[in-house]
Amino acid sequence: MTAAASTAPSTAGDLLVATDTSKVFGGLVAVSDIDFTIPTGSIVSLIGPNGAGKTTFFNMITGLYVPTTGKIRFDGRDITGKKPHEVVRVGIARTFQNIRLFGNMTAEENVLVGLHHRLKGRWFGAILRTPDVTREEAEAHAQAQELLELVGLRQRADTLARNLPYGDQRRLEIARALATAPKLLLLDEPTAGMNPEETRRLTDFVRDLRARLGLTVLLIEHDMKVVMGISDRVTVLDHGEKIAEGSPAEVRADTRVVEAYLGRGAAAG
Amino acid sequence: MTSAVRAPRPTIPNPFAGMDRRRRDLTIVAILLVVAIVYPVGYRSLEAALPFIPWPGTAVLITCATFAILALGLNIVMGFAGLLDLGYVAFYAIGAYTTAFLASSHFGIHISWWIVIWIAVAAAAVFGILLGAPTLKLRGDYLAIVTLGFGEIVRIVFRNLGDFTLALPAFLGGAILVGPNANLTGGNTGINPIDPPTIPIPGPWGNQIVFSNQNAIASWYLVLALLVITYVVCVRLRDSKLGRAWMAIREDETAAAAMGINTVTTKLLAFSLGASFSGFAGAFTGAYQTAIFAETFNFNVSILVVVIIILGGIGSLRGVVIGAFAAQYVNQTLLAFLGTRIFNQPLNDLGDATGIDLLSDFNLATYNYLIFGVVLAIMMIRRPEGLFPDEGAKAEMHGIGVAAEVTAGSAELLAAAEEAEAVALEAAAIEEATEIPDALPDVLPDVLVERGDVIDLADEEKPS
Numbered sequence: 001m002t003a004a005a006s007t008a009p010s011t012a013g014d015l016l017v018a019t020d021t022s023k024v025f026g027g028l029v030a031v032s033d034i035d036f037t038i039p040t041g042s043i044v045s046l047i048g049p050n051g052a053g054k055t056t057f058f059n060m061i062t063g064l065y066v067p068t069t070g071k072i073r074f075d076g077r078d079i080t081g082k083k084p085h086e087v088v089r090v091g092i093a094r095t096f097q098n099i100r101l102f103g104n105m106t107a108e109e110n111v112l113v114g115l116h117h118r119l120k121g122r123w124f125g126a127i128l129r130t131p132d133v134t135r136e137e138a139e140a141h142a143q144a145q146e147l148l149e150l151v152g153l154r155q156r157a158d159t160l161a162r163n164l165p166y167g168d169q170r171r172l173e174i175a176r177a178l179a180t181a182p183k184l185l186l187l188d189e190p191t192a193g194m195n196p197e198e199t200r201r202l203t204d205f206v207r208d209l210r211a212r213l214g215l216t217v218l219l220i221e222h223d224m225k226v227v228m229g230i231s232d233r234v235t236v237l238d239h240g241e242k243i244a245e246g247s248p249a250e251v252r253a254d255t256r257v258v259e260a261y262l263g264r265g266a267a268a269g
Numbered sequence: 270m271t272s273a274v275r276a277p278r279p280t281i282p283n284p285f286a287g288m289d290r291r292r293r294d295l296t297i298v299a300i301l302l303v304v305a306i307v308y309p310v311g312y313r314s315l316e317a318a319l320p321f322i323p324w325p326g327t328a329v330l331i332t333c334a335t336f337a338i339l340a341l342g343l344n345i346v347m348g349f350a351g352l353l354d355l356g357y358v359a360f361y362a363i364g365a366y367t368t369a370f371l372a373s374s375h376f377g378i379h380i381s382w383w384i385v386i387w388i389a390v391a392a393a394a395v396f397g398i399l400l401g402a403p404t405l406k407l408r409g410d411y412l413a414i415v416t417l418g419f420g421e422i423v424r425i426v427f428r429n430l431g432d433f434t435l436a437l438p439a440f441l442g443g444a445i446l447v448g449p450n451a452n453l454t455g456g457n458t459g460i461n462p463i464d465p466p467t468i469p470i471p472g473p474w475g476n477q478i479v480f481s482n483q484n485a486i487a488s489w490y491l492v493l494a495l496l497v498i499t500y501v502v503c504v505r506l507r508d509s510k511l512g513r514a515w516m517a518i519r520e521d522e523t524a525a526a527a528m529g530i531n532t533v534t535t536k537l538l539a540f541s542l543g544a545s546f547s548g549f550a551g552a553f554t555g556a557y558q559t560a561i562f563a564e565t566f567n568f569n570v571s572i573l574v575v576v577i578i579i580l581g582g583i584g585s586l587r588g589v590v591i592g593a594f595a596a597q598y599v600n601q602t603l604l605a606f607l608g609t610r611i612f613n614q615p616l617n618d619l620g621d622a623t624g625i626d627l628l629s630d631f632n633l634a635t636y637n638y639l640i641f642g643v644v645l646a647i648m649m650i651r652r653p654e655g656l657f658p659d660e661g662a663k664a665e666m667h668g669i670g671v672a673a674e675v676t677a678g679s680a681e682l683l684a685a686a687e688e689a690e691a692v693a694l695e696a697a698a699i700e701e702a703t704e705i706p707d708a709l710p711d712v713l714p715d716v717l718v719e720r721g722d723v724i725d726l727a728d729e730e731k732p733s
Contacts, residue, residue, distance in 0.1 A: 062527060088529035096527075102520035105513070112510070113517045117529030119510045123538060126509030127502050133509070140510075180529050 015040040015184055015216045016061070021070030023056050030056040032240040033070070038184065043210060043217040045227045048237035049260065054220045055097060057237070058186055061218075062094050063087040075183060089117050093182035095173040097189045097220070103162035107153055107172050110161050111144040114179025144179065151175040151205075167198050171205075178209075184216045185209070191223050199223060203230050228252065236260070305330075305493055309486045323606035325598050327485040331557065332601060334492040335550050337593035338499045339570075340577040341586065342546030345503065347575070348584035349512060350539035351519030353413040355571050356400075356420025360544040362566035363396050364389040364551020366427060369460040369561050382466035382480075382556050390548035397544030401537045420571050428563035431456015459562035463555050466491065481559050488557050495549050496590070503586050506542065515539055569638070573600075576641050580648060582655025591657050600637050608633030 016038040023031040031053040038044050046054045059065040061072060063084040072080045079087055093114075102110050119140055121133040148154045151171040156164060161172060170190060177185060187206070191199040203226050209215050221227045227234060227248065234251040236244040244254040251257055309327040316324045325333070343357045367389040371380045380388075404415050434448035454460070465481035478484070480491045506512050514535045517525035526532050555561045573596065581592020612633045620628025648655070 084526035100524040
């Protein structure tokens, strides 16, 4: 755990800075005045009981929701209110809590969709099948194969996503997200429904990704073993508010957190 | 006993065995093209030699190909992008009217058809965007209703613009801006005649080739060429990043956006590229018939194209083309043939004898939409993926493909279990008949099974 913290590059700055962000649905305040930063190169976890506003916060970062108040800056740019596809283009990719693959497309095609915005070819080029487009397509397929190799799914390239086992679907979703060449990867409960062995492998995989690709990772996770083992920093939400922030050890010692959440989590673990 | 169950099925020798997929497909396409080119020339002799087969005439084939183009266009919207469009006929009408406006005496504009067709394509594409833009947030049923309305509006506008007056309201002076009784579209009488495409090649046919209904064979070659172009473009779009983006939107729009796909422009491209092919079909139809009437672009056309797509296999390009030829062949040749040769006369006689008008007037060909409806209903139940689906669609419609295989496998297992049960019962019967209670080991059959046991037949040969 401490090893993970020490391998994190020194904060050359914060990759993502959210200031005073709130999201209100009708009368419900889902996220309330949250200040939140993600240091470049770190693995940050967002935890909290169900309904604490974690996924809402994710959705604000990725452009699915427009924040009611506040600003989100990423890599020096204001991305508040940008559309989801624009957010991807500045370098934020995500996975979904309930896996959202393109079920009737093959594993390779799913990854190719992730590569979409990096391909320059236009539709008329595709119709005329210009040499540029042909070359780009060949490169994209090679790249997709590499990404599938990275997550250990190369043998499954031609399998329809819906026919993959659960664990493979989770990994394919990560490969698809990586295809967008993100600087920041958001993982929404990546180990949900996994057994301890699968969970351990996925944790190692995420740590490895950070090391190999220089990624910054934001994680929503319920499994406290994962959170404590992998995170450089943990932020705790409860009822839409940030109740604690700090290193895993600090958060673990925080009485409010223990009261709100971790007491039960630690007892179960 | 079990060998009967396991006997290999007699196999039909596959002429394409050993070929890879691409080569096989190319071979089939090449054969089909040769048949398509030769057929209209030999059609009369075929019909004379084998009159009991309902051979489609060249004019029927032309309709088939026209609808194949329409179906391929709509397939981009419905099959690839997953947007249900029930007003596709609107773009067909727009393509046809564009041609009529620019190549007829109606306005006295006579631009060459070879240029007009591209203008028709552009016009249809523009209207595709105009329809697409306000409907972007709609899905499923709602989109279907709006597009249906659009199709009707376009038809009615073309009909009513044959006689209209555009004036300022009374409180602004009531000045007449256009008209009175302006004629933009010919109204119910349509626009007639339209200049057909021509190529100035002299020959036995005169000093130029004219592609109109006066020369069905030449027109067939023209529409065939348009169909081939459409097909190739569709294949290339499908295999491009745009095609993948369409399918991603069809599968999960939110996830597609989260992967960097601009869903707005991608859906608009589906609408406009899909519509542009109906510009092809419209420009051809207008010029081939040398006349167009608003009422021919009615709702039935939209429905027929949707039926073709579902029949052939939504999203499957070859399925859609085969579906178009099958549907229009049945519609225009087969039903008329079966009617006049077999069904109509006896039923009419029966009607005359019994005084039932429904039977006296019976004509099978007029029941085409009833028959399509029944076929469609059966298809939805028995084979929702269409007659010639793509692999993905098959899996989608029948749940997980692997599960289907497993089910097939367990059916086999079940059969094996039944077989085993029969063996066991027979063995029990032998045992009973022999009645040597103390000599059990000698008379026991090789297979010792209780009723209801499941055994592995592969192990049957080994002593248990």
